[in-house]
Amino acid sequence: MYKYHCLNPISGVGLEEFTENYAPVSTPDTADAILVRSAAMHDMEFAPELKAVARAGAGVNNIPLEKCAEQGIVVFNTPGANANGVKELVIAGMLLASRDIIGGISWVQENEEDGNIAKDAEKAKKAFAGCELQGKKLGVIGLGAIGVLVANAADHLGMDVYGYDPYVSVDSAWRLSRNVHHATNVDELYEQCDYITVHVPALDSTKGMISRDAIGLMKKGVVVLNFARNVLVDEEAMVDALVSGHVKHYVTDFPTPEIAGVKGAIVIPHLGASTEESEDNCAKMAVKELMNYLENGNIKNSVNYPDCDMGLRGNNTRILLLHHNVPNMIGQFTKILARDNMNIADLTNKSKGKYAYTMIDVDSEVPEGVAEELRQVNNVLRVRVIS
Structure with a gap:
């Protein structure tokens, strides 16, 4: 159990x-x-x-x-x-930034007791008119599960979509619309696009990537969307860009004291996957x-740890070894099994950075003494036996 x-x-x-x-x-x-x-x-x-x-x-x-x-x-x-829930909110964010829907709704609420509200709305609505998404250029930074869905949805809306991801997976590449332009560097997106949305993980290499310099390359009146991680954007630089009008709207799913209430910021209370x-x-x-x-x-x-799959265990006993990614680990494992007259039916080993994973199927039971020998090998972190 x-x-x-x-x-x-x-x-x-x-x-x-x-x-x-x-x-x-x-x-x-x-x-x-x-x-x-x-x-x-x-x-x-x-x-x-x-x-x-x-x-x-x-x-x-x-x-x-x-x-x-x-x-x-x-x-x-x-x-x-x-991914689909986040994609839909990103599209909603673009619509909120292109058409002043929030401003229009606020106007109606402020004038709810106006007996001539219908007539007055016709005069007031031009202040909230905005523009359409069709024909505008969207830059998608990061073409993982969410980025691909956003790019494809924007393509269906008639936007001219540019994608940038130097590490795009084969699976993502297959799912990406053929209409998406593949940018060779991120500066191309910054310089050309009317809307820019970021969909990368928060790594040391990506934190603060939407920097003051990056914003400086963007078009005046650009809309920046961040539904990935708050730390990807230099908020001080973004606030300055909003105040100056260089960035028209910053749509983010991450409320912070620095960005909440800033004119031009559309701040959503982390609803992306909710x-x-x-x-x-x-x-x-x-x-x-x-x-x-x-x-x-x-x-x-x-x-x-690395992904590793040997399918269903079947009738074999499976030995699982989590260990550091150093030389001669497999040699030490197989030597112990051979010394104890254990026949290896199948073996696989994968590594990821500092860590590695070895799966071994044997066609007999594994005595506790053998499992303990494996645990004592230097750089082994855990041994499991499934039978």
Whole structure:
């Protein structure tokens, strides 16, 4: 029986994916797996039994990834599960910035007691008219699950779409509309586009990428949208650009004291993935990732260990080794198994940065003594045996 603990409320639709071999526990102390959304985990102490953490969402800033990796805890996220919800809000953000819908609604509310409101509205509406999206240039920075959906949707709206992503995956490239222009550098987007939306993770290389210099390259009257991570934008530079009028609107899903209330800023209270459908999809994906790892040892969508898949275990015993990515680890593993007369039916090894994962199928039981020998190998972080 596997045990799981939810640090945040997790969609019941997702939790229903667990089979009868899984049971919830009230604390993480005895859990094999943790499901989390936004709860901060950096100060948590992890129990020896904890094998995996699944983030029901894409961002993992609330999880200590290296600390988990060093303890042999695999951290999963759910890329793409909430992509449609974010895409729809990005499109809504562009519409809010192009047509002064918010200003028009506010005018109606302010004049709700006006007996001639219909007639007066005809005079007032020109102040909120705005422009259409069709024919405008949109720059999409980052062509992952969300960026591709935004680019394709904008193309369907008749926008001239430019995409930039030096690390675009084969899967994303296949799903991207052929009408999207592939920019060779991000400056091309800054210089040419009327709307710019950013969809990249918060890494050391991307934090503050929408900088004062980047904004300086943009057209006067540009609209910038940020539904990815707050730290991607230099907010001081953005406030200055809004005040000067260089940036017409900054549409963001991240309220901060610096940006809230600034003229031209359209600030949304982090609603991007806050739809019932997104939460259901993220929970279902997270549960399936955990079950596949706990039962078969397969890793898919991990952020601290490499993806690795040997399919269903079948009748073999599966040995799973999480370790540092250093030379001669496989040689040491196979030497121990050979010394104990264990036949290897299948083996795979993958690495990701400092960490690696080895999966070995053997056609016999694994004595505890052998498992302990493997644990004692230098640079091994965790050994699991599934039979």
